[in-house]
Amino acid sequence: xxxxxxxxxxxxxxxxxxxxxxxxxxxxxxxxxxxxxxxxxxxxxxxxxxxxxxxxxxxxxxxxxxxxxxxxxxxxxxxxxxxxxxxxxxxxxxxxxxxxxxxxxxxxxxxxxxxxxxxxxxxxxxxxxxxxxxxxxxxxxxxxxxxxxxxxxxxxxxxxxxxxxxxxxxxxxxxxxxxxxxxxxxxxxxxxxxxxxxxxxxxxxxxxxxxxxxxxxxxxxxxxxxxxxxxxxxxxxxxxxxxxxxxxxxxxxxxxxxxxxxxxxxxxxxxxxxxxxxxxxxxxxxxxxxxxxxxxxxxxxxxxxxxxxxxxxxxxxxxxxxxxxxxxxxxxxxxxxxxxxxxxxxxxxxxxxxxxxxxxxxxxxxxxxxxxxxxxxxxxxxxxxxxxxxxxxxxxxxxxxxxxxxxxxxxxxxxxxxxxxxxxxxxxxxxxxxxxxxxxxxxxxxxxxxxxxxxxxxxxxxxxxxxxxxxxxxxxxxxxxxxxxxxxxxxxxxxxxxxxxxxxxxxxxxxxxxxxxxxxxxxxxxxxxxxxxxxxxxxxxxxxxxxxxxxxxxxxxxxxxxxxxxxx
Numbered sequence: 001x002x003x004x005x006x007x008x009x010x011x012x013x014x015x016x017x018x019x020x021x022x023x024x025x026x027x028x029x030x031x032x033x034x035x036x037x038x039x040x041x042x043x044x045x046x047x048x049x050x051x052x053x054x055x056x057x058x059x060x061x062x063x064x065x066x067x068x069x070x071x072x073x074x075x076x077x078x079x080x081x082x083x084x085x086x087x088x089x090x091x092x093x094x095x096x097x098x099x100x101x102x103x104x105x106x107x108x109x110x111x112x113x114x115x116x117x118x119x120x121x122x123x124x125x126x127x128x129x130x131x132x133x134x135x136x137x138x139x140x141x142x143x144x145x146x147x148x149x150x151x152x153x154x155x156x157x158x159x160x161x162x163x164x165x166x167x168x169x170x171x172x173x174x175x176x177x178x179x180x181x182x183x184x185x186x187x188x189x190x191x192x193x194x195x196x197x198x199x200x201x202x203x204x205x206x207x208x209x210x211x212x213x214x215x216x217x218x219x220x221x222x223x224x225x226x227x228x229x230x231x232x233x234x235x236x237x238x239x240x241x242x243x244x245x246x247x248x249x250x251x252x253x254x255x256x257x258x259x260x261x262x263x264x265x266x267x268x269x270x271x272x273x274x275x276x277x278x279x280x281x282x283x284x285x286x287x288x289x290x291x292x293x294x295x296x297x298x299x300x301x302x303x304x305x306x307x308x309x310x311x312x313x314x315x316x317x318x319x320x321x322x323x324x325x326x327x328x329x330x331x332x333x334x335x336x337x338x339x340x341x342x343x344x345x346x347x348x349x350x351x352x353x354x355x356x357x358x359x360x361x362x363x364x365x366x367x368x369x370x371x372x373x374x375x376x377x378x379x380x381x382x383x384x385x386x387x388x389x390x391x392x393x394x395x396x397x398x399x400x401x402x403x404x405x406x407x408x409x410x411x412x413x414x415x416x417x418x419x420x421x422x423x424x425x426x427x428x429x430x431x432x433x434x435x436x437x438x439x440x441x442x443x444x445x446x447x448x449x450x451x452x453x454x455x456x457x458x459x460x461x462x463x464x465x466x467x468x469x470x471x472x473x474x475x476x477x478x479x480x481x482x483x484x485x486x487x488x489x490x491x492x493x494x495x496x497x498x499x500x501x502x503x504x505x506x507x508x509x510x511x512x513x514x515x516x517x518x519x520x521x522x523x524x525x526x527x528x529x530x531x532x533x534x535x536x537x538x539x540x541x542x543x544x545x546x547x548x549x550x551x552x553x554x555x556x557x558x559x560x561x562x563x564x565x566x567x568x
Contacts, residue, residue, distance in 0.1 A: 036385040037393060039376070042070035043521045044568075048396065049077050049373040051568040052338040054085035055092075055402035056409040060517040067523070077373060081366045085405055087138045090365070091130040092401045093337045097215040099450040100126040100192045103437050106273045107426075108161035116157065117429025119419065119436065124157035126196070126450075129187040131155075131173045142363040143330060144321035147216065148314075150184035151175045162191055162286075182266070182287040185317035188212060191286055196450070199261075199269040202237050204299045209261035216320055218329035218343060221253050259304030263316045266292035324355075327363065331355040334365075335372050340396050340458040350377055395567040397458050400445035403471060403566070404434035410519070411479035411493050415471055434471070441467045464566075472560030480552045494518065494556070500548055509535055512555075520564040534559065 050058040131153035159166035164176040197211040214220045310319040331354035336343045361367035380393040419428035433440040437449040445467040446457035483492040484500040497511040509526035516522040542551040
């Protein structure tokens, strides 16, 4: 965005820490009637939309198109909605709601997976419900199908772990079905979701019920302002059982929470690693139809959905899909994720408008996402006067998953490692360091681990800067070597206008101008001061080392660390 520091970072190649809030643009796209909010111009709007929807920067040709015709933004966004990167973004969005990307999900003990790497295996297991959601969205099926589908999604690992049918000739992730008699309820019936949200002791599935409510209705029972009666003997199960019915403070939550929890009986309450290793997996029965009425011996609360009777877990999924809070929550969650605003701070009038468009579209999540990124609040750049508008504005910071996709798209580089450390009986193996919490840096870069850290960080801090610094250096080294190894300039990712022996200033400046357009959406001409700062770094490095490739690696390392690469 056009008001950021230019390339002062080139000298030190290190982001300043503590950067938070919005930076004014020098080329605003306009303001509201009162002049209190400035809006992004079309090119910056497209950058923000592309990063929010795909986690990658727009192509220079796309930016040039909207610079010449701002109305072209909508048609370009339509194309983004069919991209594989949009599907990845949808998984990232729902991972923050369902919290199944958890590094301690029980690992299967199936003989066929005895030699599998634990890192990739853990990743596959946690993706099961997220892949189902992606499948619904990318097929532009009604979003309600995520809680009513009669299938799940599996790759070879998930299929082997859970004993599911799998077509080796089909796609890596494909539709399949459980054969243990569990109800058809979409993500609500996936093993990954129910294992992640276990229910120990006398919890009686209440934690699972609240996880469902929080993820799908944006209603968290734990957020209620209830004064707990300190006189209750919590060590006595009989006293507690009576209190949740008879004590007014307890019953205010439990009269709706406990009936919701009763729908989940039949699934093993607390499947853990030791139980798997003793019983075998998938030989261990995770779902037992004869246990669905176990609520009669535990909470004594018949299944019910906020006062509505629904038949079984499948009926619960249908009831959730029909509840206006479901579509409202989706609208709120999509905007919260893409605009990086707290879930409870998204304005009600904005939620209502997005919900209306969502429902009118036939519950198309693609159209909901489009409505979010084309909305006027999403386009807000910065406030000039009205302090009440602060929650609508400000720079967005690239999440770790977005950084991984962006650098992969720009350079072809994925920051991976092969970890030889052992985790629960096996080697961790190959992992993407920006998407891993065991040996990677996802939490350090502001992401979540779905257990200890469940809320992302959207501000710059020291660890984010250090991760970006290391990622930038690794990606720069990779792309320079790869590009200069490619004899055909058209096959290069970034350095198409120079070669390993190019040192003349006009050619280098022309290449830098292309890089500025590609990386930042900045169409500064080669003779501009901004390009001159970058050229100064290149030429000074070349003078010291005499190595063209080293000069480009140093320059690209700095360009990749500029605030504009990590914000939008």
